[in-house]
């Protein structure tokens with residue numbers, strides 16, 4: 001059956017589908033994983049010790065719940081109504097976490113809230129133009145706050161927005177863009193928006209022949 005999503009929210013509604021019958025079981029929440037390789041990478045300590053955090057593009061909400069269970073007050077947003085509905089089904093009532101169905105830039109531009117940490121684990125930051133997103137993140141971070149991001153390492157020499165057909169090559173035309181920036185490009189955009197202590201690097205996979213992870217972290221001056 002050709003895929004037919006007409007919009008980005010509809011496209012993301014189909015991410016990590018439940019293939020079994022009945023209510024989908026919640027995923028385990030026993031670690032905070034930044035990378036695609038289990039038990040690899042810095043874990044939650046990459047965020048420092050925030051009191052409040054905003055996750056951009058949470059989907060299932062595992063990382064948000066992990067942080068909330070360790071005492072952080074977390075707001076987790078996602079563009080997809082289905083992802084947020086599923087996260088609420090699993091985690092509603094978990095102290096310290098709230099889920100919001102919103103587009104990242106819209107939310108950042110309109111919320112009066114500020115946060116000690118804003119993070120994205122292969123989430124909205126990968127799918128949003130950094131030139132639009134980074135200034136909005138900067139405005140919503142408290143002094144000393146941290147912006148932390150992980151996503152796939154870019155393919156060497158192929159930088160900037162990468163377009164894909166979201167519904168595959170036999171489905172309805174839907175453009176999905178992913179911003180693939182080198183560590184140097186991330187350092188430039190963060191530095192020019194007033195971030196300091198910028199650390200952008202590729203974390204190699206456990207087997208260095210495999211795809212690594214782009215890790216980005218930067219702070220707002222105290």
Ligand SMILES: C[S@@+](CC[C@H](N)C(=O)[O-])C[C@H]1O[C@@H](n2cnc3c(N)ncnc32)[C@H](O)[C@@H]1O
Nearest residue numbers: 012057059078079080103104121122123124127
């Ligand atoms: C590849 S998934 C990753 C989800 C989750 N963080 C994880 O690691 O499994 C990307 C998520 O980002 C969300 N997303 C993409 N663009 C977004 C945007 N502009 N605003 C909010 N959420 C967005 C999608 O709906 C999707 O749930």
